[in-house]
Amino acid sequence: MTIRNTNNDSPDQPTNHRPIPKVFFDDLTGAMMRHCISCEQDLLENQSPYFIEKAIKPHLGYQAYATIFEYAMCFKCMDTHKNKISKSSLANINQFFMEHVDVSRRQYLVAHELYDDLDLWMGHCLVTDKHVTAIGECQIYAQCLGDQLVMGDYPYMISSEALDAVVNLLSNETIDEFNKLKDELVGPPAFQDLLKDGPRVLL
Numbered sequence: 001m002t003i004r005n006t007n008n009d010s011p012d013q014p015t016n017h018r019p020i021p022k023v024f025f026d027d028l029t030g031a032m033m034r035h036c037i038s039c040e041q042d043l044l045e046n047q048s049p050y051f052i053e054k055a056i057k058p059h060l061g062y063q064a065y066a067t068i069f070e071y072a073m074c075f076k077c078m079d080t081h082k083n084k085i086s087k088s089s090l091a092n093i094n095q096f097f098m099e100h101v102d103v104s105r106r107q108y109l110v111a112h113e114l115y116d117d118l119d120l121w122m123g124h125c126l127v128t129d130k131h132v133t134a135i136g137e138c139q140i141y142a143q144c145l146g147d148q149l150v151m152g153d154y155p156y157m158i159s160s161e162a163l164d165a166v167v168n169l170l171s172n173e174t175i176d177e178f179n180k181l182k183d184e185l186v187g188p189p190a191f192q193d194l195l196k197d198g199p200r201v202l203l
């Protein structure tokens with residue numbers, strides 16, 4: 001028996017990196033998302049760390065789904081936007097997640113390096129624990145670097161039911177900021193359509 005050594009295909013690949021799964025691809029092109037929705041830099045070419053957020057209506061779990069909106073945003077732009085969230089909103093959001101998220105379960109996944117079974121990471125709503133097959137609409141989140149998913153705090157899924165609860169915790173000030181952000185990010189019409197119904201949180 002020989003232990004397979006590092007080959008040229010994966011030179012020093014961190015253990016928590018996996019190829020980005022299709023569910024996080026650009027729905028329109030069927031390829032990986034390429035540009036930051038805010039600064040429009042090429043995320044694949046620049047190797048800048050970024051987040052992907054997608055709102056979908058799952059059917060039979062992730063086997064089939066309709067995409068409501070999707071975007072990728074670099075860390076830098078995400079920071080800038082997060083700084084606009086009021087202190088009270090941020091405190092409320094943190095409190096909400098501390099109360100509802102089973103952090104030890106995520107820590108277990110990391111400790112045991114269970115990076116190959118995506119269902120363990122996003123099969124259930126992070127807040128309500130409902131399985132994706134029992135959810136009408138949800139948002140999924142990923143952290144990426146180039147063409148790789150960076151696993152640890154991400155990926156996760158939050159049902160729209162839980163997101164509505166989060167939105168209710170936001171101050172008017174923060175809701176105004178989200179509305180401004182919505183105007184600023186001239187994305188695909190579907191993106192604006194969804195946001196006009198109320199702010200969604202960049203978590």
Ligand SMILES: [Zn+2]
Binds near residue numbers: 037038076
């Ligand atoms: Zn950016």
